[in-house]
Amino acid sequence: MGALDGRVALITGAGRGIGREHALLFAREGASVVVNDLGGGNDGSGADDGPASSVVAEIRALGGSAVGNTSSVTSWAGAAELVEQAVTEFGRLDVVVNNAGILRDAFVAGITEQQWDDVIAVHLKGHAAVLHHAAAYWKSASKAGSPVAASVVNTASASGVTLPNAGQLNYGAAKAGIAAMTLVAAAELERYGVRVNAIAPIARTRLTLATPGMGAIFAAPVAEGEFDAFSPANISPLVAYLASEKCTLTGKVFAVQGGAISELAGWHDVKVIETDGPWEIDDIAARLP
Template identity: 45%
Template structure:
């Protein structure tokens, strides 16, 4: 018995890296999967092969059920067809995993418009496209145990200095996920984020450089296999209690991020006097603001 027997999943960006491992593992757990991947170079500027076909072949050889889709997630019509392909091929859609991604790094003062727009298009618009089309199907077929699982990043949560485009796209996905978590729960859909860490082509340049983690191909803790268990959990019917949250996955850890909440506040009965607001903010907040991220330490 698989943990996802009878369930149908669409996984974007599943030709390589984490997405491919999610597809293989979901198929092993009994899901029928639509493996989407455009075969993009890491900056999204070129197509390189047909990695989705290779993953489908591998899954089918191992006795699983999978079909391939090569669409670009930024394409509205093509993503509508991607969702339809799941229903046409396997009769239903239960799980949508948005993994597709590119990076085009640069400091904010050097970033051009194309660098920004292209990264927003793949991550944020791509996630919106698939989610919007899937939500139409789920609204028409309410009563299932439907799941949206969106890949985000510590880059946005903590503020990577060289990735303003990527950080913004990923935090946009957090807002999109929260909105869907509220809007769709009545239709049986939960929506959560995964913040992964794994050794893939996206992170291989960090090998030997990161002070936080050992990113190297022979560190099994940082393998893509360590990202997958919480993703499969979220995809299963068992996770219906979990909605609108961010789960950390990778490096041997599964974490639950806290939800944004007011930590401290100061109040006034009327309209703030500017001087009082300055004083009260410093008095109440300053000692609570720590700099756990080395990138964000103020100059001393």
């Protein structure tokens, strides 16, 4: 028996890297998988159905069930088509893993409007679009009396929630937004039988290899037989657990890297100053750290 037997999962950005590992593990654990990948470059340019088709072929060769999809998650209509395909092909939808992403790194003073828009569109809007259409499907099913035990796993990043990275204004902002979106969606969708969590992974992918100052770290060779702490395969077991019916967690954000998983918490008070009357600027200056 697999941990995901009978589940139908939709995974975006599943043609390469972490998303590919998700798709392969989900299939091995018994899920039917919609493998979504536009097949674009690191910066989101271009399109190629090869990555999605290749993963589908791998899953089928292992005896699993999968279909490919090349819809762009930056389009509300494309996200709708993705959800509709899952239901049409497999009769239902139980899991959404929002994983698709690109990089258009730039420093604040030099970033262009297009660089900002492209990254926000793929990451933040892409998460929201798929989440919206899946949520509408599950809400409708719940109100019709059909039992729903669904799961959403979003993909944030250390760049947005724990370790701001210079040169990633757009990426960090989008990833921080995804973490916040996760908490809001978890609060809204629990009544319909939907759990929503997020991960902030660190792994070797074409995006991390292209990140300034980080490529050399991730590209460091691993001796044969040694544990590869940066393998993207290390990320997927947590995602599979969060997607399983036995998991009860919702509204959580987890950092995951190699052999470590940690639950993250958001903004919180570290020092409070108060006044009984109107604030004076000099008083604030004297009392803030």
